[in-house]
Amino acid sequence: xxxxxxxxxxxxxxxxxxxxxxxxxxxxxxxxxxxxxxxxxxxxxxxxxxxxxxxxxxxxxxxxxxxxxxxxxxxxxxxxxxxxxxxxxxxxxxxxxxxxxxxxxxxxxxxxxxxxxxxxxxxxxxxxxxxxxxxxxxxxxxxxxxxxxxxxxxxxxxxxxxxxxxxxxxxxxxxxxxxxxxxxxxxxxxxxxxxxxxxxxxxxxxxxxxxxxxxxxxxxxxxxxxxxxxxxxxxxxxxxxxxxxxxxxxxxxxxxxxxxxxxxxxxxxxxxxxxxxxxxxxxxxxxxxxxxxxxxxxxxxxxxxxxxxxxxxxxxxxxxxxxxxxxxxxxxxxxxxx
Amino acid sequence: xxxxxxxxxxxxxxxxxxxxxxxxxxxxxxxxxxxxxxxxxxxxxxxxxxxxxxxxxxxxxxxxxxxxxxxxxxxxxxxxxxxxxxxxxxxxxxxxxxxxxxxxxxxxxxxxxxxxxxxxxxxxxxxxxxxxxxxxxxxxxxxxxxxxxxxxxxxxxxxxxxxxxxxxxxxxxxxxxxxxxxxxxxxxxxxxxxxxxxxxxxxxxxxxxxxxxxxxxxxxxxxxxxxxxxxxxxxxxxxxxxxxxxxxxxxxxxxxxxxxxxxxxxxxxxxxxxxxxxxxxxxxxxxxxxxxxxxxxxxxxxxxxxxxxxxxxxxxxxxxxxxxxxxxxxxx
Numbered sequence: 001x002x003x004x005x006x007x008x009x010x011x012x013x014x015x016x017x018x019x020x021x022x023x024x025x026x027x028x029x030x031x032x033x034x035x036x037x038x039x040x041x042x043x044x045x046x047x048x049x050x051x052x053x054x055x056x057x058x059x060x061x062x063x064x065x066x067x068x069x070x071x072x073x074x075x076x077x078x079x080x081x082x083x084x085x086x087x088x089x090x091x092x093x094x095x096x097x098x099x100x101x102x103x104x105x106x107x108x109x110x111x112x113x114x115x116x117x118x119x120x121x122x123x124x125x126x127x128x129x130x131x132x133x134x135x136x137x138x139x140x141x142x143x144x145x146x147x148x149x150x151x152x153x154x155x156x157x158x159x160x161x162x163x164x165x166x167x168x169x170x171x172x173x174x175x176x177x178x179x180x181x182x183x184x185x186x187x188x189x190x191x192x193x194x195x196x197x198x199x200x201x202x203x204x205x206x207x208x209x210x211x212x213x214x215x216x217x218x219x220x221x222x223x224x225x226x227x228x229x230x231x232x233x234x235x236x237x238x239x240x241x242x243x244x245x246x247x248x249x250x251x252x253x254x255x256x257x258x259x260x261x262x263x264x265x266x267x268x269x270x271x272x273x274x275x276x277x278x279x280x281x282x283x284x285x286x287x288x289x290x291x292x293x294x295x296x297x298x299x300x301x302x303x304x305x306x307x308x309x310x311x312x313x314x315x316x317x318x319x320x321x322x323x324x325x326x327x328x329x330x331x332x333x334x335x336x337x338x
Numbered sequence: 339x340x341x342x343x344x345x346x347x348x349x350x351x352x353x354x355x356x357x358x359x360x361x362x363x364x365x366x367x368x369x370x371x372x373x374x375x376x377x378x379x380x381x382x383x384x385x386x387x388x389x390x391x392x393x394x395x396x397x398x399x400x401x402x403x404x405x406x407x408x409x410x411x412x413x414x415x416x417x418x419x420x421x422x423x424x425x426x427x428x429x430x431x432x433x434x435x436x437x438x439x440x441x442x443x444x445x446x447x448x449x450x451x452x453x454x455x456x457x458x459x460x461x462x463x464x465x466x467x468x469x470x471x472x473x474x475x476x477x478x479x480x481x482x483x484x485x486x487x488x489x490x491x492x493x494x495x496x497x498x499x500x501x502x503x504x505x506x507x508x509x510x511x512x513x514x515x516x517x518x519x520x521x522x523x524x525x526x527x528x529x530x531x532x533x534x535x536x537x538x539x540x541x542x543x544x545x546x547x548x549x550x551x552x553x554x555x556x557x558x559x560x561x562x563x564x565x566x567x568x569x570x571x572x573x574x575x576x577x578x579x580x581x582x583x584x585x586x587x588x589x590x591x592x593x594x595x596x597x598x599x600x601x602x603x604x605x606x607x608x609x610x611x612x613x614x615x616x617x618x619x620x621x622x623x624x625x626x627x628x629x630x631x632x633x634x635x636x637x638x639x640x641x642x643x644x645x646x647x648x649x650x651x652x653x654x655x656x657x658x659x660x661x662x663x664x665x666x667x668x669x670x
Contacts (some may be wrong), residue, residue, distance in 0.1 A: 163654075163655060325492045
């Protein structure tokens with residue numbers, strides 16, 4: 001068992017490394033590994049250094065970091081709300097971020113990291129709205145065994161909110177000029193292809209701050225899972241812990257959305273996949289799987305569509321939807337409970 | 339007993355419909371005075387700007403009438419057929435199925451006419467409906483409002499990615515799709531309306547004629563069968579009618595969400611859930627809501643217009659949330 005506990009993360013780390021390498025080497029032109037290594041080590045090789053250091057490597061790094069952040073964010077929400085459907089992209093938090101960002105693009109002409117404040121504002125507002133509704137919907141009423149778990153109706157609330165944001169986004173898109181709308185639509189799909197080192201640094205910095213915070217909260221999250229009453233009797237300040245977790249979860253997804261756009265379904269997929277392969281919930285595995293998903297989607301999008309570049313978000317979206325449907329068909333109680 | 343309220347509600351709905359039509363003709367970026375409209379009706383003058391505006395608004399109003407009837411009836415039929423208060427062509431993925439089929443048609447076969455859009459829309463809506471229903475029914479809890487809505491959302495998201503991919507592969511399609519993806523009434527003329535009219539009429543007749551069967555289905559499949567209703571056959575026929583309505587509406591106006599959710603629920607508050615009263619009144623009030631939403635969208639953010647699909651979503655989302663919140667158990 002312990003060997004398996006070590007083996008799985010190790011395999012996933014290898015997968016991330018392999019995909020990072022593939023992202024840097026594959027494409028047009030193909031870059032030979034020895035040249036790539038020399039370029040990474042700082043040697044100026046005409047035609048290679050630029051492609052490796054300014055184009056592909058930042059994209060690969062942002063992809064890995066974004067995937068990890070989304071995997072963590074999704075698992076925070078799914079565990080906190082005890083519902084595999086409750087990831088930020090399914091319940092509308094990501095779309096709230098995106099709508100606020102598109103609003104800022106349309107009205108204030110905002111770009112780059114200025115978008116972060118907007119994604120954060122939109123994400124937090126949406127999370128609070130959805131959670132407020134969720135609070136009113138403990139199954140069986142307050143105190144009747146539900147104890148903080150939320151049922152699927154609350155996922156419906158998220159779907160409804162998401163539909164509203166979609167309408168707002170499409171209205172804003174239709175008001176923009178063609179060029180700006182094209183940029184916004186590209187961003188909305190979620191893509192890491194245009195990544196730069198400053199953006200990678202922002203994402204890395206946010207993870208350096210947020211991951212230790214999250215690690216400190218995971219123990220409390222496990223206690224919270226025993227139920228609100230048990231957690232309170234164990235001396236845990238339940239509302240404060242919950243709010244802290246929501247804020248960390250929203251921060252993780254907001255930074256990512258600001259840098260790479262809403263990469264559809266990555267946050268939703270990583271947690272359940274991690275649980276599936278490890279037979280237990282794991283933040284580490286979810287983060288690694290998130291990175292694998294985004295990198296794999298990006299490598300596929302860059303190389304499988306001829307002269308077109310398919311953004312990673314299109315591929316994760318196309319893969320995530322069938323998985324969501326499969327979970328719906330497979331789960332015992334239409335996805336509620338675990 | 340309910341004859342008088344029904345009569346009252348019908349009269350009120352007719353008045354509201356007339357008012358909505360008049361507003362839709364007169365109000366907008368250029369407000370036309372009532373007497374000019376009267377003049378135009380008596381003696382149309384192509385040289386008068388007011389008259390030209392009226393003529394274009396007449397097309398728009400007629401499109402609004404058609405789309406409003408189609409989507410409201412489709413929503414009421416879906417809600418009755420699936421015994422699901424949250425059913426709506428948008429929520430159950432029919433709109434996105436139609437949109438994805440149209441996008442595929444534009445990309446692969448360079449579709450441009452409304453008839454081609456309509457054909458693609460029918461196929462897409464039908465496939466999405468069957469897919470969503472089959473997936474929800476295959477889940478352990480069966481086709482409950484929740485599983486249907488989740489399946490609808492997942493299919494919508496997946497098809498959305500498909501549309502995105504097609505748009506990326508064909509940059510020229512971006513502008514067409516961007517404007518078409520939000521429901522709007524202003525883009526079609528009378529010829530397009532005539533092209534979809536037969537499908538719309540057949541669909542409306544099927545759904546309106548199924549009132550008794552829908553009442554029986556509301557009691558449950560077994561009870562309905564006991565009352566002599568062929569449950570399976572009724573569902574198939576109703577499904578065809580609903581797909582005809584949705585396909586016609588989508589090809590005319592693009593995906594307009596939530597109208598099919600809001601209107602039947604409002605009508606239920608007025609006259610109860612007997613489909614013999616519910617369906618005709620829904621058909622009257624659907625265009626009222628759609629036309630008013632369109633009129634508000636024209637004046638709310640001058641000089642531009644807010645498309646009617648955005649307005650119905652802004653109206654429909656709160657109703658959707660209230661429906662989830664107020665019902666202890668989501669069931670009809």
